[in-house]
Amino acid sequence: MKHRTQVGIVGAGPAGLLLGHLLHLVGIDSVIVENRSREYVIDRVRAGVLEQGTVDLLCAMGVAEGLHARGLRHEGVYISFNGERHRIDMAELTAGKAITVYGQNEVVRDLIDARAETGRPLYFDAEDVGVDALDSEQPLIRFTHAGSQHEVRCDFIAGCDGFHGVCRPSVPEGVLEVFERVYPFGWLGILAEATPSCHELVYTHHERGFALFSMRSTTVTRLYLQVPPDEPIANWSDAAIWAEMLTRMTTSDGWAPNIGRITQKSVTPMRSFVAAPMRHARLFLVGDAAHIVPPTGAKGLNLAAADVVVLAVALNEFYRRGDAASLDRYSSVCLRRVWKAQRFSWWMTTLLHRLPDETAFDHQRQLADLDYLTTSRAAMTSLAEQYVGLPWEVALLSSTLGS
Ligand code: FAD
Ligand code: DHB
Numbered sequence: 001m002k003h004r005t006q007v008g009i010v011g012a013g014p015a016g017l018l019l020g021h022l023l024h025l026v027g028i029d030s031v032i033v034e035n036r037s038r039e040y041v042i043d044r045v046r047a048g049v050l051e052q053g054t055v056d057l058l059c060a061m062g063v064a065e066g067l068h069a070r071g072l073r074h075e076g077v078y079i080s081f082n083g084e085r086h087r088i089d090m091a092e093l094t095a096g097k098a099i100t101v102y103g104q105n106e107v108v109r110d111l112i113d114a115r116a117e118t119g120r121p122l123y124f125d126a127e128d129v130g131v132d133a134l135d136s137e138q139p140l141i142r143f144t145h146a147g148s149q150h151e152v153r154c155d156f157i158a159g160c161d162g163f164h165g166v167c168r169p170s171v172p173e174g175v176l177e178v179f180e181r182v183y184p185f186g187w188l189g190i191l192a193e194a195t196p197s198c199h200e201l202v203y204t205h206h207e208r209g210f211a212l213f214s215m216r217s218t219t220v221t222r223l224y225l226q227v228p229p230d231e232p233i234a235n236w237s238d239a240a241i242w243a244e245m246l247t248r249m250t251t252s253d254g255w256a257p258n259i260g261r262i263t264q265k266s267v268t269p270m271r272s273f274v275a276a277p278m279r280h281a282r283l284f285l286v287g288d289a290a291h292i293v294p295p296t297g298a299k300g301l302n303l304a305a306a307d308v309v310v311l312a313v314a315l316n317e318f319y320r321r322g323d324a325a326s327l328d329r330y331s332s333v334c335l336r337r338v339w340k341a342q343r344f345s346w347w348m349t350t351l352l353h354r355l356p357d358e359t360a361f362d363h364q365r366q367l368a369d370l371d372y373l374t375t376s377r378a379a380m381t382s383l384a385e386q387y388v389g390l391p392w393e394v395a396l397l398s399s400t401l402g403s
Helices: 014-025 038-043 052-060 065-070 104-118 238-249 300-321 325-352 360-375 377-387 394-402
Strands: 002-010 030-033 072-074 076-081 084-089 099-101 127-132 140-145 148-159 177-193 202-204 211-215 221-227 261-276 283-285
Touching: 002 014, 002 127, 002 140, 002 300, 014 030, 014 104, 014 148, 014 300, 030 140, 030 148, 038 104, 052 065, 052 099, 052 300, 052 394, 065 104, 076 360, 084 377, 202 238, 202 325, 211 238, 221 238, 238 261, 261 325, 300 325, 300 394, 325 360, 360 377
Parallel strands: 002 030, 002 148, 076 202, 148 283
Antiparallel strands: 072 099, 076 084, 127 140, 140 148, 177 221, 177 261, 202 211, 211 221
16 A cells, blocks of 8 residues: 655654644644554553643643643652652742653553544554655655555654664664663662652662652552663562662651552663764654663653654744755754753763762762752752753744644
8 A cells, every 4th residue: 555645753652643743733744653552552651750841732732631630740859868858849949840740651642542533644553664765855664554565655754763663773874873871770660559658759869779759640659769770570579679669768757658559560771872863864863763861850751742843843844935944953953952851861860879880989979969959059950940841942833833
């Protein structure tokens, strides 16, 4: 089967779905091709923290009904070390900005529903997905679906297929420069049927390693533990997980997470990664396909959304006015934000985790860093403005959606 579209989108994660819907809102046609099932994509447990800009984007796109009903707005965050929690009042330090806790799977579900309503194509369970003719005027996406072979001829392809996708490896050798750092630890994450014992997140520095208290709703707690990067999840019984969570997180005032039935557990390795430029000919790399951050700063999903805004605005200018200047700037505009998020995520990670080869000096410096962070208004403001998210090109977006 042969198809023709303006923008072919590989991947129906947050980046692909957001891009497809933004393009729909400005009348640009797209085909989305995803190699997993609808259920798999929705059930995959990942991010939970939305920056103010991501929230504003979902609102502007008219897909924020679930977010308004079930999202939890947090105006502060806790940093815990030496057994004490210190609150950073993000809203006060950033003139009223906040983060919203709303699961990535909820965002994805809302966007899949919105896509279905538009009637525009979204193929799940696509097999043998590949991109071709990237250097031509009409690049192609090929895939097999329900036994039939498909070929989508596109003006542009958006590679929204995550870190392990096919788009980035399809760029000819020598075009992309890769910057990478792999960390000597990972996160063991769980979901538990337990009422969150604190209404805001708690990032904990502990001598046995980092731990993070988060949530998904008023009845579900989300927790993470620093573990070795290749730690088999089978090594961790539920009882062992709770014992370690409580050891690391309990503070001297008696605060600890509530315990409940564990409904999901997995281990994620951590890396920092950037491939630049984020474009080759008519292929644009978007979100995790172009960059990965360690999750400590809660930036991955938000960076993907920020890339999408830049690309959608640029595509709109191209189709409305034949002006390719913004498409030409896509990579450099995105990379400025990406590198600042990389720096912040690396800093949060190295501030809060124990490194296997750290010296006594490193450890004391880390504690001094935490002491400074939680007592200096300047340091708290710096964390707060980055955590809620550096300014977005919102004006750009609203003029696009309004046009
Ligand atoms: P993905 O979500 O990876 O989506 C890519 C899609 O492409 C997938 O659906 C995949 O199945 C599909 N695909 C892959 N290969 C192909 C192919 N060959 N053909 C077709 N489709 C393909 N970020 C935050 O902002 N805040 C957080 O709090 C946060 N916490 C996190 C916690 C954990 C444990 C993890 C693992 C990540 C976290 N992140 C967080 C990061 C965030 O989840 C990612 O940055 C985000 O999912 C990126 O979206 P994406 O659409 O670019 O990529
Ligand atoms: C969550 C994940 C993060 O990476 C983070 O920094 C904060 C919260 C979460 O899944 O809730």
